[in-house]
Amino acid sequence: MNEQVLQLRQLARRFEALKARVRDISYTPGTDALRHISPLLLQAQDLTATALVRLKALDNSPYTNIASSRASLELLASVVSSSSLAATDLAHVVLANPYEGAHFAGYPADGEAVRTARHAEAIPKMRGHLDDAVHRLALCATGCHYLAHGITEDLATAQEHKPATARQTTGPALTPAQYDALATLTSGGRLYESSTRGLGVTRVATVDGTRVSISTFRALARRRLVTTDTSTSLFTGQKITVTELGQQALAQQRPSCLGCPFHGNDFGLAT
Secondary structure (H helix, E strand, O other), X not given: OHHHXXXXXXXXXXXXXXXXXXXXXXXXXXXXXXXXXXXHHHHHHHHHHHHHHHHHHHHOOHHHHOOOHHHHHHHHHHHHHHHHHHHHHHHHHHHHOOOOOOOOOOOOOOOHHHXXXXXXXXXXXXXXXXXXXXXXXXXXXXXXXXXXXXXHHHHHHHHHOOOHHHHHOOOOOOOHHHHHHHHHHOOOEEEEEEEEOOEEEEEEEEOOOOOEOHHHHHHHHHOOOEEEOOOOOOOOOEEEEEOHHHHHHHHOOOOOOOOOOOOOHHHOEOO
């Protein structure tokens, strides 16, 4: 969705650039006007196609599951419509433009006075269509800017209203050792406390014999990725269970080790 927002802002800038070109256009009615207006018409059609692509992409994105997304889709559809109408306005300029071709056979050629009159009649019509195009392109630019801001706000609001369990999955990424320990614990494990020289020592025992450091286990427990059966004594051994959040974390790609050739004590797995 961040990419969608960036593309909408880029599209807004393209609409603004075209609006400025249409607003500041200078031409002489006739061939000169056709030469200047043709590329503007083609660019307006291209922007309409681009806006339509953005609408289809947004309509097929997970954003549609967020509250108020329908209004955003309708706004982008209005941008498509306004862009298309701006292209139509420019096409009307092409239509209103007085051309200098010869009349039918038998008709006298236009004199300078007739040509001047034709130009004088066409110029207000052409200017009116150009003004309409400028207005519609401004609406398109504003719509894209508003939409990009709205999508950003909607996504932030949706994140704030996620259940706590859903937000938990977006916490800091697991280290490679934490991921491996969590994967090992899916096969089962127990948390024990034993007495060493009169001091209580807590350790983790796994079914497959892989040793997991207590610091790694506690990091997983703080994130609610594992739980223990506290109905039994630590001296007997409390059963360790990987929670649904833990299963979701394992569904993600295993993080890579950045610069560590081995999994040692520094990364949580005992050696």
